[in-house]
Amino acid sequence: MAQTFERSQVGKRESLSDVIAVADARKTPLFAAIPKGSDPANSLFEWQADAYDPPKAGAVVDGSDASSPEDAAAYRAILSNYTEEFRREPKVSKRANLSNVAGIGMKKEMAKAIVKKSFEIKRDIEAAWGSDNVAQKDNGTVGYQGHGLGSIINNSAQTVLPIDAAFRTPSASIDATAMASLTPALVEGVMESQYQQVGEEKTYMLVSGTSLKKRFTRLTGYQVDLAQHTQIKRTSAGEAGSFADRVQSYTSDFGTYDLVLSNWLGWNYSTSANSTFRGYALDMDMLELRYQQDVMFEPLPDLGGGPRGVISAIVGLCVKNPLGLAKFAATS
Secondary structure, three states: OOOOOOOOOOOOOOOOOOOOOOOOOOOOOOHHHOOEEEOOOOOOOEEEEOOOOOOOOOOOOOOOOOOOOOOOOOOOOOEEOEEEEEOOOOOOOHHHHHOOEEEOEOOOOHHHHHHHHHHHHHHHHHHHHOOOOOEEOOOOOOEEEOOOOOHHHHOOOOOOOOHHHHHOOOOEEEEOOOOOOOOHHEEEEHHHHHHHHHHHOOOEEEEEEEHHHHHHHHHEEEEEOOOOOOOEEEEOOOOOOOOOOOOOOEOOOOEEEEEOOOOOOOOEEOOOOOOOOOOEEEEEEEEEEEEEEEEEEEOOOOOOOOOOEEEEEEEEEEEEEEHHOEEOOOOO
């Protein structure tokens, strides 16, 4: 019997949903949390750090004259970093921009590209400041690059723009223990070192990769029985009918870590992967982002092929004093 079958229909319209799905919603907690500082006047920007004298003996003899003048600026030093330019370059063809694309609309392809690339450049900035990048000066072949947190929170001298030895992060504040061997005692050792530098119990933002965050949950879920050296499980009950097994805040005798997950720490540009073991314990009052140019879009001339432009930012990371910060830098 003659009839029309769907499999051979002519003129069927494409059934395309008005949705473009992107599963990747990884945010930029560092970019969002670091306060904005003053605008630097040059690519090389500098600031001063200082420290107090250790206590000195008293027991001044009655009637004796002052005879030991002191230099109150003896410890003062200049720290520095470079601003770094980040760039994304959206471009679509003339016909592509004139098309009606499902999920985007009529003549909106370039507008969509600008929004997407603006989001990506924030990730570029986040990855740079969460990396081990060491500062470099523009030499005509490579551009200015700033120290990332992995380079700044360091007990060794950097090869370029080295941090003054008096203000380098103490080695006791840097832990590279493998994740499986990280214990509460080791964490408390890092926190004690931070306390010894700042002299008060503070709350730090511990920006952490997934493996480090998971390890902190395990640390609070188990403890070592000193008598038998066996592990004892401590459970955390949530609301009725639920079970909570997560740690958002970790408090010891020396302060508190508020844990915040990030996918952009210890970023490896060769493999396009982060280090899930990395973590930075940050006093946000000691950090600033300093912009020579905030994130902005500049349209470029359409030379006939279609609309194009540049999204760019020129920004530097200022860590006012690295002494009180800490780093977890396991490689496995």
